[in-house]
Amino acid sequence: MPERIVYMDYNATTPLHPEVKKALVEGFDIFGNASSMHTLGRKAHEEIEKARKVVADFLGAYPEEIVFTGGGSESNNTVLQMIDCGSATCRCMSKGRLGLVTTQIEHPSVLNVAQYMENKGISVAYLPVDPTGKVDMEAYKKALAKSPALVSIMMANNEIGTIQDIRTLARMAKEKGALFHTDAVQAVGKLPISVHELGIDYLSFSAHKLYGPKGVGILYVRKGAPYCTFIHGGHQEEGRRAGTYNTLGIIGLGKAIEIASKEMDEEVARVRALRDTLKKGIQDRIPDIHINGHPTDTLPGTLNVSFQGVEGESILLYLDMEGIEVSTGSACASGSLEPSHVLLATGVGPELAHGSIRFSLGRENTIEDVNYVLEKLPSIIQRLRKMSSAYSVPSLGRSA
Amino acid sequence: MEWLYSDIVKDHFMNPRNVLEDETSFQADGLGTVGNIKCGDQMLVAIKVKDGVITDCKWKTYGCASAIASTSMLSEVVKGMKLEEAYHITPEEINRRLGGLPEHKIHCSVLGDKALRAAIDDYYRKTGQEDKIQKEKAIIVCQCMNVTDKDIERAVKEGARTYLDLQNKTKIGTVCGQCKEQTLKLLEEYVHLYG
Ligand SMILES: Cc1ncc(COP(=O)(O)O)c(C=O)c1O
Numbered sequence: 001m002p003e004r005i006v007y008m009d010y011n012a013t014t015p016l017h018p019e020v021k022k023a024l025v026e027g028f029d030i031f032g033n034a035s036s037m038h039t040l041g042r043k044a045h046e047e048i049e050k051a052r053k054v055v056a057d058f059l060g061a062y063p064e065e066i067v068f069t070g071g072g073s074e075s076n077n078t079v080l081q082m083i084d085c086g087s088a089t090c091r092c093m094s095k096g097r098l099g100l101v102t103t104q105i106e107h108p109s110v111l112n113v114a115q116y117m118e119n120k121g122i123s124v125a126y127l128p129v130d131p132t133g134k135v136d137m138e139a140y141k142k143a144l145a146k147s148p149a150l151v152s153i154m155m156a157n158n159e160i161g162t163i164q165d166i167r168t169l170a171r172m173a174k175e176k177g178a179l180f181h182t183d184a185v186q187a188v189g190k191l192p193i194s195v196h197e198l199g200i201d202y203l204s205f206s207a208h209k210l211y212g213p214k215g216v217g218i219l220y221v222r223k224g225a226p227y228c229t230f231i232h233g234g235h236q237e238e239g240r241r242a243g244t245y246n247t248l249g250i251i252g253l254g255k256a257i258e259i260a261s262k263e264m265d266e267e268v269a270r271v272r273a274l275r276d277t278l279k280k281g282i283q284d285r286i287p288d289i290h291i292n293g294h295p296t297d298t299l300p301g302t303l304n305v306s307f308q309g310v311e312g313e314s315i316l317l318y319l320d321m322e323g324i325e326v327s328t329g330s331a332c333a334s335g336s337l338e339p340s341h342v343l344l345a346t347g348v349g350p351e352l353a354h355g356s357i358r359f360s361l362g363r364e365n366t367i368e369d370v371n372y373v374l375e376k377l378p379s380i381i382q383r384l385r386k387m388s389s390a391y392s393v394p395s396l397g398r399s400a
Numbered sequence: 401m402e403w404l405y406s407d408i409v410k411d412h413f414m415n416p417r418n419v420l421e422d423e424t425s426f427q428a429d430g431l432g433t434v435g436n437i438k439c440g441d442q443m444l445v446a447i448k449v450k451d452g453v454i455t456d457c458k459w460k461t462y463g464c465a466s467a468i469a470s471t472s473m474l475s476e477v478v479k480g481m482k483l484e485e486a487y488h489i490t491p492e493e494i495n496r497r498l499g500g501l502p503e504h505k506i507h508c509s510v511l512g513d514k515a516l517r518a519a520i521d522d523y524y525r526k527t528g529q530e531d532k533i534q535k536e537k538a539i540i541v542c543q544c545m546n547v548t549d550k551d552i553e554r555a556v557k558e559g560a561r562t563y564l565d566l567q568n569k570t571k572i573g574t575v576c577g578q579c580k581e582q583t584l585k586l587l588e589e590y591v592h593l594y595g
């Protein structure tokens with residue numbers, strides 16, 4: 001058994017906040033169908049509307065602009081597939097426009113939908129990013145000139161943490177008559193967000209990235225923005241998303257947001273300080289590393305580092321033996337043969353992409369955790385580099 | 401809780417045998433390097449040979465747990481083995497001794513035996529026994545996506561005519577791109593043959 005368990009994979013998912021857990025346990029008894037007219041049904045309905053209000057307030061939206069969904073992937077699918085919803089009677093968002101603009105660094109729940117839309121005949125522009133992960137503005141201008149129906153750009157990247165300037169990007173889209181969606185799954189609760197100030201039309205969020213339960217999320221839909229139902233069936237969510245209300249999930253999501261609205265500023269500052277200590281500690285202790293992402297415009301808890309000459313899965317598994325849980329952009333850990341598409345898009349090159357480790361910190365991490373990682377990591381890297389044909393064989397050199 | 405890999409893999413990963421740590425003092429009779437770090441794995445194998453038998457085998461790798469464990473196992477197995485026998489060791493055999501690797505990790509374990517063959521070839525070359533060097537059946541062209549010349553040939557037979565066709569069919573060249581030149585050459589050859 002390792003001396004300590006240090007979970008630093010909060011961008012993958014988070015543990016329930018104890019208060020969320022408590023709310024969920026209490027919520028177990030609210031079993032009524034929120035669409036039923038009797039007392040128990042109305043009780044469930046009330047809880048759902050309470051959560052909707054909390055979310056709306058937190059995002060600076062109106063409650064009726066919030067649609068509860070089955071998570072981030074569903075929210076993203078709902079928006080992207082509106083470009084061509086396939087219904088003859090539907091007033092789709094396109095109005096004759098059939099293009100989509102997105103980026104090369106989106107989450108698969110955007111990228112793979114974009115590819116699916118491409119197969120259906122929609123033209124898609126995948127914007128490149130600069131080495132820090134920021135969208136290439138020249139490419140964006142060119143793509144907008146083609147009058148796309150929709151732009152979908154993530155607010156903060158899950159792998160490298162880079163935050164985009166959504167306000168500017170959304171304004172540019174609006175000027176060209178395109179609708180704007182942002183995948184804010186990693187950003188909500190970590191950055192202050194006001195949808196109206198940002199001037200966006202759609203926003204996706206998922207509760208399990210913010211100490212809430214899995215399988216529940218929201219889609220913000222600006223009043224007046226086009227909308228096509230993705231999950232057809234009953235009249236729930238004003239006909240915008242069918243399926244018996246996930247009362248429990250929605251209660252948990254509402255609680256998670258309620259807590260974030262109270263604790264966010266303090267928690268963000270605390271986590272950022274821990275991340276900065278970890279970053280500095282790694283830089284001081286380990287040579288030949290590369291920090292991926294943006295130096296300042298980045299999520300508070302995310303640190304993505306490439307270690308020259310060592311492969312990420314090996315690092316991950318050695319760390320796991322010490323009780324340290326992280327993730328990697330290496331191909332070997334992904335089950336595919338390709339390393340992280342995000343890192344490749346930033347131009348770090350396949351070699352460093354294969355050797356990348358993402359530390360993502362959150363509310364249960366302490367300075368002791370950071371110190372523990374700083375104690376274990378250098379010897380692991382040293383050991384693997386000693387074994388590495390790509391680091392310590394002088395005659396082989398380090399291929400460019 | 402169960403680990404990702406078998407106990408044997410775990411043991412070889414955590415305590416790899418025969419790692420080449422001091423290359424200056426190890427006088428290799430044969431040295432082989434295969435793979436490329438750009439593609440996520442690279443392997444170096446160094447052997448000592450006496451009277452047609454491998455007396456020592458050391459290695460270094462840039463690779464994942466499967467690559468480390470399988471080469472560690474390989475280095476144990478080939479010690480004391482005749483060159484002819486070692487030449488024909490297969491990844492399946494190493495995999496069996498490791499107690500099995502997950503399906504999607506098997507491709508990570510194939511570099512060890514290739515590097516060993518390269519080391520033996522190197523030894524043959526140095527000792528004037530080139531006649532013993534055998535041509536590989538399929539040669540990996542794209543290390544990143546593990547695509548061989550046979551795969552390219554098949555894709556062309558199935559109608560691929562351009563680099564893009566090939567990429568759509570095999571994903572060749574979609575990661576580091578260093579294989580493009582060789583791929584284009586082979587493409588031309590096969591299109592000439594089957595086009
Ligand atoms: C940026 C981003 N978008 C979307 C998702 C998908 O969300 P969910 O897991 O709720 O489907 C994730 C997380 O996996 C994510 O990090």
Ligand code: FES
Binds near residue numbers: 439543572578579
């Ligand atoms: S060898 Fe890297 S893409 Fe083919």
